[in-house]
Amino acid sequence: MPIDPQAYRPETIIRSLGPDMWDLVVAADFPDARLRFRNDRAAAEIGLAGLTDDAWVRHFGRFDPLPDTLPQPLALRYHGHQFRVYNPDIGDGRGFTFAQMRGRDGRLMDLGTKGSGRTPWSRSGDGRLTLKGGVREILATEMLEALGVPTSRTLSLIETSEALDRGDEPSPTRGAVMVRLSHSHIRIGTFQRLAYLRDEANMRRLVGYVLGWLYDEPGDDPARLLTLVVNRAATLAASYMAAGFVHGVLNSDNINVTGESFDYGPWRFAPTWDPGFVAAYFDRDGLYAFGRQPEAIHWDVMQLASSLRLIADSGPLVAALEAFPARYQEAVAAAILWRLGVVGRDGEGDRALVQTVERALRTTGVGIDRFFFDAFGGVLPEEYGDAWAEVRAALAAYMPRNDRSHPYWSGEPCSMLIDEVEAIWAGIAERDDWSILAAKVAAIREMGAALAR
Structure with missing residues (x-):
């Protein structure tokens, strides 16, 4: 059965907020729907990893309703400060809440979209997402998840074969529709x-x-x-x-x-x-x-x-x-000690270590990813000189959270700087080569496994 009946637990509870909080909307009718990315690791948590590619595209590119959850998508209403200027004229302008369900841990999950078409809150926008924007979101969410940041996850990216015009990047550019998995889309x-x-x-x-x-x-x-x-x-x-x-x-x-x-x-x-x-x-x-x-x-x-x-x-x-x-x-303090791969000792001492690390990083200009890779487990290599003496001394008081036996630690640090993001996109834009993206996602997940042990 494509949908796992043991793991698929649909909900519709968001509708209890009432129609003052959302608008019923209809997804755009895209010229085409080509599956470019499916996150089966995330889909398994909500019972959807068994979907065939055709069924995946039908639900996440054409937005046929999933069984027993929302019968029609909801565009949520909200306001907000944008760069400290209050704006009462915003809401879900190119996305909607498509479905709700329980994850394996019992927590409520939303499936939300980006680029799914115009809504009452689109204003002058076209309600679309560029394919590059979708690729960038995959890279951001995968990297952040691996680094322990609480983040939404990119569940799906489907190319729509639309040519989109954007004033701040080369146009026309390829269009896409994305689905994200998150515990909620309720905002401040x-x-x-x-x-x-x-x-x-x-x-x-x-x-x-x-x-x-x-x-x-x-x-x-x-x-x-x-x-x-x-x-x-x-x-x-x-x-x-x-x-x-x-x-x-x-x-x-x-x-x-x-x-x-x-x-x-x-x-x-x-x-x-x-x-x-x-x-x-x-x-x-x-x-x-x-x-x-x-x-x-x-x-x-x-x-x-x-x-x-x-x-x-x-x-x-x-x-x-x-x-x-x-x-x-x-x-x-807890987040930096986790990335250093050491066990916290006491509040005051942990904060002192963090301040020492931040000061050394700021004054030496050593790369963030390079430092945390080299220092994982609490021991700095010898090539870190006198400028790092205070950090080395502070780390000596800490026990490692785990060792460096995972294969990741025998290579080079996994980073996601802008030049690599652009290079991954260039391979897709120029040669339709998606293998570079797939390889990067695999490398990020290996780093995540090493950090999480």
């Missing part, structure tokens, strides 16, 4: 919209939905929700730093309330520990630069707190919000 901006509309009834309903279905906690306490989101958001910010990742567009409509990174546009991995490194050419003021990402995510969570004031007193919300800096410091 979803709450901002209800606060803007002064819609108390739907705000309470949304708080209950997020607590009950996304956090598996009973009740509808806004302060409790904020505490949970603060913890998840601080962990996300910390994991970005440990990964050397720059999202590029940390607007409040791009931060979801389960703390998963998603929606990858102008992302980059920083070559070195440069706090001012930016991913988006249009981020001229460095608002979302590498070193400012914790500040940016904290600011976005502040907007959630402000929105919840519609139905809650400020005192408990302020208390929850003020926990972010301390929670971030704990999380960034």
Whole structure:
């Protein structure tokens, strides 16, 4: 049977939010649908790895409904701050929620799209995704998952044989439709919209939905929700730093309330520990630069707190919000020690080690991926000279989390810098060679296996 009856557990619970929260939409009718990427590792978690390629394309390129889940896609409504400017005219403009189901771990999962056509929120856009954008999202999600970042996963990429015009890249360019797997597409901006509309009834309903279905906690306490989101958001910010990742567009409509990174546009991995490194050419003021990402995510969570004031007193919300800096410091220490492959010792000592590592990376200009590869297990090679003496001494007090016996450690560090991203795309654009992408995904997953042991 193509759908695994033991693992496939469909849901429709998002519909309980009511039609004030979404619009029924219809997917675009694409000229063609050619399967370019299917993530069977992720699909196995929701019982769909057994789909034939024809069935895969029918569901994820033509959007025939999956059994017993949403009968029609939903474009979610939300607002958001975009580069700190409030925008009440946004929502799912080129995507929708296509299905819901339970994963093997019992958590609720959304299948969301990107490039599936116009919706009431498309404004002047065409509702489409470039094939290059889809390839870049595969690379981002695979790399981040391997590096321990809580992230959506790219489930499917299908080329649509449309020629798309884009003002900021060579056009016409090839079109695609993508499906992502995530624990939720409810954003901070979803709450901002209800606060803007002064819609108390739907705000309470949304708080209950997020607590009950996304956090598996009973009740509808806004302060409790904020505490949970603060913890998840601080962990996300910390994991970005440990990964050397720059999202590029940390607007409040791009931060979801389960703390998963998603929606990858102008992302980059920083070559070195440069706090001012930016991913988006249009981020001229460095608002979302590498070193400012914790500040940016904290600011976005502040907007959630402000929105919840519609139905809650400020005192408990302020208390929850003020926990972010301390929670971030704990999380960034844990994330960097994990990437170093050592076992944490105590809070103060761990934070001191992290500060020492960050300082050495910043002052020496050693590549982020190179350092974490060489230092995994807590021992620096001899070629790291006097500038690294303080790091070497600090690491000596730590026990390795595991050894370097995995074959990955006998090679070279797996990186994802922009030149390689462009080279992978060039092979596809010029020769329709998808083998380079497949090889890179395999290499990333090998790194992930080595790190996770």
